[in-house]
Amino acid sequence: MAGTRRVRSRFQPSTAGLYVLLLVLAMLFAGPIGWLLLAALKSREEWASIPARILPEHAQWDNFSRALTDINFAAYTANSLFLSTMYALLVTATSALVGFGFARLRGRGKHALFLVVLSTMMLPQILTLLPTYVLFARIGLVNTYWPWVLWGLGASPYLVFLFRQFFAAIPRELEDAAIMDGCGWARIFGRIFLPLSWPALITSFLLSFTWTWGDFIAPALLLDVDHTTLSVAITSWYRDPRGNAIPTVQAAGAALYTIPVLLIFLFAQRYFIRSVVASGIKG
The missing domain is CATH 1.20.5 (Single alpha-helices involved in coiled-coils or other helix-helix interfaces)
Known part of the structure; x- marks a missing residue:
């Protein structure tokens, strides 16, 4: 004792x-x-005061109502939700397929090809944005959501790595038993691996949704006023009659802007942790 x-x-x-x-x-x-x-919750005077005031003297709750009414908040939210959800579903599906292939299929040069996929993670996206814009402009896809569809169908190197690590940790006995029962690779993937990979699937959806929801550069470059996202609208269009930005209303809009991501993360955090732990089990 x-x-x-x-x-x-x-x-x-x-x-x-x-x-x-x-x-x-x-x-x-x-x-x-x-x-x-x-x-x-501050007024514009409190925002611009020197020295800065930490707490507002009187909470300006009308900043939130202005954030909802000064722009078409509902329409831009719908655009962002549609774009983020569509991209997240597509990139999760394609990344799971590619990760499954790298984890379970056998083939010459598989490891070298996997290293090539991982090496693309080191290339900053900003370097490819201008050539990508020129390409989409020439084939007439600017001011449409088709660029996000193509990006989703092309999978994500990071998510491919995530699924590859997750699928590699699943015991091979399950795969061998399915092969002995006459299952092909498509049925093995759909009936065995996908039902076991909910943590990785939800984590992939959460990450890719957040990437698209928080992206400002691509929507500002590729979409017009009617199709753009909430991030662009909050940053660009809270203005006074003189054209000056209204930072307090922008802050209120940004606070509302974070709510969907926070709700999704609170719902999916347990699966996110499971996936991160499982992806490090086997290299």
Whole structure:
């Protein structure tokens, strides 16, 4: 008993230190959200005051109502939801297929090809954006959602890696038993691997949805006013009659803009953690 007490007392300080560290990190990560909410409740004078006021004297809740009415908030939200959901579904499906092939199929040069796929992750997207715009402009796909359809059908290197690691951790006995029962690779993928990969599928959907939902450059470059997304609208069109930006209303719109992603993450966080753990089991 004395030994047990000594072991417990030995680990208590380290556990307390860990909780303190986690609390500090949580406050650092929550800081920008808190600053955004405080900015959304300030008046323009409080926003521009020097020295800056941390807390608003009177909460300006009408900033949120203006954020909803000064632009067609509902229409731009619908555009963003449609575009993000469509891309997330397509890229999740294609990345799962490619990851399955790299994890379970055998073929000459498979590992070299996988290294080529991974190497594309090191190429910044901003470098390819202008050539991509020229290409889409020449084939008449600007001001449409077809670029996101093609990007989704082309899979994502990071998600391919995620699915490859997840599928590689599944016991080969399941695959061998299915082959002995006469199943082809398509049935093995659809009836065995996909039902077991809900954590990876939900994680892939969450990540790809967030990428598209938070993207500003591609919609601003490729879409017109009627088809653009909420991120572009919030950044560009909260203006006063003189054409100056209204930062407090922008902050209120940005706060509303984060709600769908927060809700999706709160729902899917358990699957996200499972997928991250499982993807590191087997290389």
